[in-house]
Amino acid sequence: MLRKRVAMQDIAAETRLFNSRALVAMLVVCAMFSVILINMYNLQVRSYQDYQIRSEGNRIKVLPMAPNRGLISDRNGILLAENRPVFSLELIPEQIADIHNTVLALAELIPITPEQQQEFLQQVRQQRRFNAIALKERLEEEEVAIISVNLHRFPGVTIEARLSRHYPFADLFTHALGYIGKINTDDLRKLEEQGQLANYAASREIGKLGLERYYEEQLHGTMGYQEVEVNNRGRVIRVLRSVPARSGKNIRLSLDVGLQLTAQQTLQQKRGAIVAMDPRDGSVLAFYSNPSYDPNLFVHGISSSNYNALLHSPDRPLINRATQGIYPPASTIKPHLALLGLETDTIQPDTKVWDPGFFTLPNSDHRFRDWKRGGHGWVDVYSAIAESCDIFFYDLGIKLGIDTISDYMRQFGFGERTGIDIHEEASANMPSRGWKRARFNQPWYPGDTVPLSIGQSFWTATPVQLALSTAVLVNKGMMPTPHMAAELSSESSSELIDPGLRPSVNVVDEQNWQVVTDTMARTVSTLRGTAHNAFKKAEYTSGGKTGTAQVVAIAQDAKYDADTLDEHQRDNAMYIGYAPADKPTVVFAVVVENTGGGSSVGAPIGRQLLDYYFSAGVNANE
Amino acid sequence: MNNTLVSPEQRSGKLAAFHIDLPLLLGLLTLLAFGLVILYSATGQSEAMMKAQVIRLGVALAVMVGIAQLSPQTIRRWAIALFSVGLLMLIAVLLFGYVGKGAQRWLDLGFMKFQPSEVMKLAVPLAVAWFIASHNLPPRLWHLLVGFLMCAVPTLLIAKQPDLGTSLLIAMSGVFVLFMAGMSWRLMSFIAVLVSAFAPVMWFFLMHDYQRQRVLTFLNPETDPLGSGYHIIQSKIAIGSGGLDGKGWLQGTQSQLEFLPERHTDFIFSVLSEEFGLIGVLLLLAVYLFIIGRGLLIASRAQDNFSKLVAASFTLTFFVYVFVNIGMVSGLLPVVGVPLPLVSYGGTSMVTLMAAFGVLMSVSTHKRMLANG
Numbered sequence: 001m002l003r004k005r006v007a008m009q010d011i012a013a014e015t016r017l018f019n020s021r022a023l024v025a026m027l028v029v030c031a032m033f034s035v036i037l038i039n040m041y042n043l044q045v046r047s048y049q050d051y052q053i054r055s056e057g058n059r060i061k062v063l064p065m066a067p068n069r070g071l072i073s074d075r076n077g078i079l080l081a082e083n084r085p086v087f088s089l090e091l092i093p094e095q096i097a098d099i100h101n102t103v104l105a106l107a108e109l110i111p112i113t114p115e116q117q118q119e120f121l122q123q124v125r126q127q128r129r130f131n132a133i134a135l136k137e138r139l140e141e142e143e144v145a146i147i148s149v150n151l152h153r154f155p156g157v158t159i160e161a162r163l164s165r166h167y168p169f170a171d172l173f174t175h176a177l178g179y180i181g182k183i184n185t186d187d188l189r190k191l192e193e194q195g196q197l198a199n200y201a202a203s204r205e206i207g208k209l210g211l212e213r214y215y216e217e218q219l220h221g222t223m224g225y226q227e228v229e230v231n232n233r234g235r236v237i238r239v240l241r242s243v244p245a246r247s248g249k250n251i252r253l254s255l256d257v258g259l260q261l262t263a264q265q266t267l268q269q270k271r272g273a274i275v276a277m278d279p280r281d282g283s284v285l286a287f288y289s290n291p292s293y294d295p296n297l298f299v300h301g302i303s304s305s306n307y308n309a310l311l312h313s314p315d316r317p318l319i320n321r322a323t324q325g326i327y328p329p330a331s332t333i334k335p336h337l338a339l340l341g342l343e344t345d346t347i348q349p350d351t352k353v354w355d356p357g358f359f360t361l362p363n364s365d366h367r368f369r370d371w372k373r374g375g376h377g378w379v380d381v382y383s384a385i386a387e388s389c390d391i392f393f394y395d396l397g398i399k400l401g402i403d404t405i406s407d408y409m410r411q412f413g414f415g416e417r418t419g420i421d422i423h424e425e426a427s428a429n430m431p432s433r434g435w436k437r438a439r440f441n442q443p444w445y446p447g448d449t450v451p452l453s454i455g456q457s458f459w460t461a462t463p464v465q466l467a468l469s470t471a472v473l474v475n476k477g478m479m480p481t482p483h484m485a486a487e488l489s490s491e492s493s494s495e496l497i498d499p500g501l502r503p504s505v506n507v508v509d510e511q512n513w514q515v516v517t518d519t520m521a522r523t524v525s526t527l528r529g530t531a532h533n534a535f536k537k538a539e540y541t542s543g544g545k546t547g548t549a550q551v552v553a554i555a556q557d558a559k560y561d562a563d564t565l566d567e568h569q570r571d572n573a574m575y576i577g578y579a580p581a582d583k584p585t586v587v588f589a590v591v592v593e594n595t596g597g598g599s600s601v602g603a604p605i606g607r608q609l610l611d612y613y614f615s616a617g618v619n620a621n622e
Numbered sequence: 623m624n625n626t627l628v629s630p631e632q633r634s635g636k637l638a639a640f641h642i643d644l645p646l647l648l649g650l651l652t653l654l655a656f657g658l659v660i661l662y663s664a665t666g667q668s669e670a671m672m673k674a675q676v677i678r679l680g681v682a683l684a685v686m687v688g689i690a691q692l693s694p695q696t697i698r699r700w701a702i703a704l705f706s707v708g709l710l711m712l713i714a715v716l717l718f719g720y721v722g723k724g725a726q727r728w729l730d731l732g733f734m735k736f737q738p739s740e741v742m743k744l745a746v747p748l749a750v751a752w753f754i755a756s757h758n759l760p761p762r763l764w765h766l767l768v769g770f771l772m773c774a775v776p777t778l779l780i781a782k783q784p785d786l787g788t789s790l791l792i793a794m795s796g797v798f799v800l801f802m803a804g805m806s807w808r809l810m811s812f813i814a815v816l817v818s819a820f821a822p823v824m825w826f827f828l829m830h831d832y833q834r835q836r837v838l839t840f841l842n843p844e845t846d847p848l849g850s851g852y853h854i855i856q857s858k859i860a861i862g863s864g865g866l867d868g869k870g871w872l873q874g875t876q877s878q879l880e881f882l883p884e885r886h887t888d889f890i891f892s893v894l895s896e897e898f899g900l901i902g903v904l905l906l907l908a909v910y911l912f913i914i915g916r917g918l919l920i921a922s923r924a925q926d927n928f929s930k931l932v933a934a935s936f937t938l939t940f941f942v943y944v945f946v947n948i949g950m951v952s953g954l955l956p957v958v959g960v961p962l963p964l965v966s967y968g969g970t971s972m973v974t975l976m977a978a979f980g981v982l983m984s985v986s987t988h989k990r991m992l993a994n995g
């Protein structure tokens with residue numbers, strides 16, 4: 001045993017010691033509870049806002065809802081671009097006991113390729129089990145029917161309808177409407193720059209070309225959204241707030257289906273373009289480029305074989321010839337040049353020029369030939385335009401000089417984009433001294449002015465420019481802006497599109513303008529007029545000007561023979577016109593590539609257009 | 623052993639006959655009731671889980687009352703036996719244990735799975751107190767060394783399972799006995815220095831990767847918000863967004879929409895904080911403080927040193943549970959997997975805790991009989 005002294009227990013001391021330790025312990029407990037409380041105060045009071053926001057961010061998700069795209073119709077309300085329901089077969093994994101067998105059973109009802117099944121099963125592994133996953137998209141109507149009657153056998157299997165863009169007229173309006181396609185990274189970048197990215201959160205497609213692209217903002221509409229409460233796995237527990245999407249605006253175009261069809265028929269098998277518009281406001285009535293293609297191919301993603309076929313076709317169907325086709329305007333600009341001569345007093349209405357069939361510059365023996373062998377004899381401005389005499393204009397061109405011509409023609413819109421409401425537009429070329437210096441580093445020679453005076457050599461124009469310049473001519477200097485969209489409308493409001501007319505060409509003497517339009521009317525009405533044959537027995541009056549553009553330079557003294565030339569080297573046929581002759585309500589331009597003369601090919605197409613225009617009363621209600 | 627000279631405050635009352643300490647019982651019942659209210663919300667209103675928890679509660683209360691009937695002397699006699707059996711079972715677990723959740727903690731007895739570490743939660747303080755109290759206080763150095771050894775052996779065995787959290791808590795419950803017995807402050811400072819020197823050794827040689835990860839996550843949870851930091855971030859969001867008066871019962875979005883992980887077990891305090899706010903937290907802490915205060919009071923009024931030391935150790939261990947759980951869910955401590963005592967869903971730890979409170983009640987109510995004897 002231990003010694004007594006040590007073994008003696010001092011109970012009072014032990015109790016004191018224990019109680020002091022218990023007190024220390026209680027104090028420590030209180031101190032540590034205080035630490036907890038201070039921490040709680042920091043979390044729940046001082047940082048409350050912070051955590052409140054993070055808590056809301058956890059539970060609230062915003063589900064975007066895509067708006068319906070606006071519809072596009074022709075001037076009479078016939079739908080040109082619509083939204084059709086497409087059906088897809090979708091499965092919700094968590095509601096299906098045996099996914100593999102369900103897929104196999106469905107594949108017995110409708111054809112489902114092994115690739116589609118593989119893709120689906122992969123998606124099932126990757127996605128949340130309560131999300132619907134598509135097994136087959138774009139079902140045929142028959143497939144929808146088969147699945148629908150068997151749906152009761154398959155819990156968790158649904159047929160979902162989604163709206164998809166459809167162009168019922170297929171290739172007829174392609175170059176005007178363009179098309180929509182899947183949003184790509186380029187589109188995303190642009191949307192971000194425009195601050196529109198959020199608005200496209202639920203959208204899959206975007207306007208890629210034509211009016212669909214130009215009016216993307218109006219057609220797309222405003223995204224709606226649902227604010228939903230979700231749990232930690234993202235399952236929607238309830239809808240807190242719902243803001244419906246606002247559909248895009250519907251667009252009524254000024255284009256006319258009938259006139260457009262006429263344009264397509266007249267261009268069958270030929271490459272070319274037709275643009276017709278109302279000169280009074282610039283509303284476009286027909287806008288067709290041939291050959292065309294089916295824009296529906298692009299909506300769901302075009303196959304590479306189809307795309308390559310379009311891209312490499314020698315007829316270049318992807319080119320929008322109406323606005324991007326760059327052609328020498330040829331004789332169609334003679335009225336404009338004559339007007340310039342009259343306005344500058346370079347010629348008078350009765351000025352006569354001797355046409356021996358060729359023209360030579362002083363100190364040169366190069367012969368610039370007339371299209372008519374042997375020449376027209378004495379010609380004045382009337383016969384020079386009606387019969388399309390070249391020598392008269394060679395002479396006039398040399399007298400006017402390049403600077404005067406270039407400045408004046410720019411006022412008619414040559415060398416400038418017309419501002420039509422699609423982005424695919426070329427400015428073509430109105431040459432000048434400065435342009436030639438910049439382009440070739442050469443001075444401008446008088447020899448350059450001679451072919452320029454009959455719309456050849458460096459001068460090029462697009463069909464829409466030709467139509468517009470005709471409108472300026474009949475409007476006596478007032479220029480409209482061509483536009484295909486006539487009216488934007490939403491459920492609540494509608495807005496007419498009228499860019500208005502603007503003075504573009506300075507008028508010296510209105511009489512001169514009358515003289516020029518008279519000469520164009522004579523092209524149609526007088527026996528020797530180049531369009532007389534084409535417009536024989538027409539029930540309306542009209543004016544016009546033919547053009548035959550050389551695509552390749554013809555060697556000195558050689559004779560143009562279409563049969564011996566390769567097709568792509570044959571002449572382009574051109575025709576510009578307007579009607580009725582006294583108060584024009586329509587102007588138009590026709591370009592047909594590599595088919596021959598403006599008189600034999602161009603003018604007859606103009607005739608067919610105008611025949612339809614007047615018989616159907618395309619523009620009669622205005 | 624007739625050295626009980628001080629006449630203790632003697633109490634009488636109807637409940638005394640059943641050896642029930644009324645204030646402690648009221649405190650515990652309040653806590654359990656509050657706990658059930660939170661649990662109903664935290665289980666997503668699962669009636670099956672509520673039923674299971676209420677049955678466990680009944681069992682635990684019965685165990686508490688049952689143990690309260692034993693006198694401290696009886697408990698003291700059995701302390702070293704319990705400790706020895708516990709040690710044997712810990713060794714058995716390492717040899718034949720059942721592996722669950724990557725750790726070898728369970729012993730399969732055929733009809734139930736059983737964690738011997740739960741026994742050691744009671745046995746270690748009882749055994750250390752038995753040894754220390756059999757000598758005069760304050761303990762001499764070699765008494766302390768033996769005490770430390772009695773703590774260290776089970777601690778290392780449990781740490782090897784691996785269950786670092788439990789092993790540290792058990793070590794602590796033994797150390798509390800030594801502290802209350804009057805271990806000198808100088809020695810405690812020395813041990814503190816020794817432990818901090820040992821920390822790097824532990825980090826590099828004793829800790830498992832997942833344990834190191836927990837510590838790293840604790841130090842900076844935002845570095846891995848979807849991985850290991852997710853728990854603590856979501857928990858802090860739940861607590862913080864509760865604000866002063868909470869989102870309302872069953873209205874906590876973090877808990878009801880399951881952003882909060884382990885919401886009915888380790889993170890149940892976050893559910894309380896979210897739905898009842900700072901006011902709810904204050905209420906819960908007040909109840910805990912009352913129980914702890916009552917426990918220390920029972921300890922200081924106890925008649926013999928064994929009773930004093932055991933009662934104080936159990937009370938302080940209970941406090942450590944509370945502090946560690948709240949500390950870990952609110953970002954003060956790393957996540958170590960300690961449930962909120964008497965509130966979290968789960969059985970074994972609740973029975974163990976109530977058994978400890980049974981010992982406290984025994985200490986509190988067997989004085990007169992002692993005095994009489």
